[in-house]
Every structure is written in C-alpha cells, then in structure tokens.
Amino acid sequence: MSLRILLILAIACIVTPAFADTIKHSLEGGMDIQITSPNSVIIGRDFSVSILVENNGWEDKRDVLFVFKPDASITPVSSNQIFIEKIEAGGSYGSTLEFSVNDNARDGMHFLNVDYSHVLLANNETPQNPLQKSIAMELVVKEQPKINIHTITPESIFANAEFPFTVEIISEDSDILDVTLQILPPNDVEFRGETMHTFSSIQKDNPISITSRILTPSDEINTEYKIPFQVIVQYKDDAGGEKSDSKTVSIVMRPRTFFELTSDGGFWIGDFFIAPYVSLGTIIGIPVGTIISLAIRRSQRTKKKRKVKK
Secondary structure: OOHHHHHHHHHHHHHOOOOEEEEEEEEOOOEEEEEEEEOEEEOOOEEEEEEEEEEOOOOOEEEEEEEEEEOOOEEEOOOOEEEEEEEOOOOEEEEEEEEEEOOOOOOEEEEEEEEEEEEEEEOOOEEOOOEEEEEOOEEEEEOOOOEEEEEEOOOEEOOOOEEEEEEEEEEOOOOEEEEEEEEEOOOOOEEEOOOEEEEEEEOOOOOEEEEEEEEOOOOOOOOOEEEEEEEEEEEEOOOOOEEEEEEEEEEEEOOOOOEEEOOOOOEEEOOEEEOOOOOHHHHHOOOHHHHHHHHHHHHHHHHHHHHHHO
16 A cells, blocks of 8 residues: 555544544646635634645645634634645645634634645746635634533422432533533422432433422412422543533422322322322212311311401
8 A cells, every 4th residue: 555545544543533624626737725624613622624735746845834814713823824845746734733613602603714725846946926715714602511401390399209300401502421410409308219319411302301299298378489409410522621510490389279189190189198099989089077177177177367467
C-alpha cells in the first residue's frame, strides 16, 4: 500500500469526527480538497476542523493556503491558517485547526468561511496566476447540553392514602453517563419504593421513567397547604463534565372530603375505607344504616368545627 493511501486513511480515521459535515471541491489543475467540521458545536467548548488536499494533476502546486474566517462568536485557538509550501503531482496533505465557541455566543446558525488559494507550476517550473476559491461553511451553535425532568403527580393529596409519583428524565442533546435520580420528599410524608435510582447511561432521546408512591400520614388535617418534593438528577455529560439539574414540585395537602376515590381503585366514605380488592357483593352488603351513620357523624363534626371558628 502506497504512502499516499496510508496518509489519506489515517486522516479519515483520526480527524473526521462523528456527526460531521464534509465539504468537497475539485479545482482546476486536479486539486481536490476536503474540509471536515462538526455539524453542531457547543457554547464554551472547542472543536476541530480538518483539511485534506490532494494534487491529482500532472503538475506541482505551490503556496497552497487555507484561511479560515469565523464570525465573532468563534475564535481560533492558535491559528486560523494552514500553509503548504509545495504539493508535488500525486501528493497530498492533511492538517487540523482548533477553534473555540465563545461563552457569550448565541445559539443558532453561525458561519466559518474559508478562503483557499494555490499557485500552479506549469511544467513543474513556471508559476501561474494564483487560483482562488471562497468556501462557505455553516455551523449550528447549541447551548450546553441539558436534561429535561418531567413529573406526573396528583394536584392534591389527603391523609391516610397512597398516591403515584412519576419522574421521567430525557436528554435531548447527547448521551449521559453515571446518572443518579433522587427524590427528596418533605418530612411529613413517606415513599413506598426507592427514593434514589442509578443508571450507568441514558441514551439521547431515550426517556427513562420511574414511579414511586407517596404515603401520607394517617392524621387528618383541617386546612390545606402545599408540600414540596424535590427531584435531583446528577450525571456526566458527553464531555465527561459532572452536571446537576433539579426540579421542585409542590402538591396540595388537603382535608379528605366525605367521598374520595383512591388511585388504586379503593374509596373512602366518611371514615370508612373500602379497599379495591373488596368484591361488589361485599360493598352491596354494607348496611345502609352504617353509611348513613357515617354521614351523620361527618356532618356533626363539620358543624362543631364551624362553631369553633366563630
């Protein structure tokens, strides 16, 4: 295998990033150029742009020059130019430049344009007028990768019951690693199930969902108030940086009304709870007097509370 082919394969394997765009141009004199850059870059991070130029013509080329001209949101790390003194007929050359996306860059479409030129040597001796080419490159600048935390909870809860608490996390920008999901409930409620979950990795656009159950205290309350639940997600992003996101969810804790349906299919009639596994015949068999008696006691307690308030 020739040295030229080895060079081309090495450049393709090393400097061509995943999710990259490659621009190719064939110019006069048999000059073929490739410019490879990522199709999207992240605010505050560096990225690479690589070039590969091949002289497939019969004559040598001199003063081969690439000048990269980014907009104000992108800064060259060291240099914005690649200069090759001479590329002989049948020869090739590859190189890479580093750029940085400024911290104050705005997300959206940006431009990294290139001015290219070379001088053909007629009969490998006489310089001709420079050949020049302008190449327009587009880059999508994105904000730092973030995850979205979605919660599905009841709007309100009451004493002596269970309620579902579902958390879904999704990473829309990149895969994330070493993920820890933690739910921090308030002191006056408990959870059935784990409050901490770990995942070795979560793939991009692949939502992960967990469901726990809130256990409310058995003591009845007379007024409603809000109780906060905090969800904390810690992870490593695609660059290996440790990140953390959180969300606070407030749920109304309220007095139980005379008739309440529970999330598992049971229901309350006053202070009397009918479990979801009780058969229809058992429910029908409950004496009507018992239900009426419960309603009367509930009504009496309500009147007493109103008198106290007065």
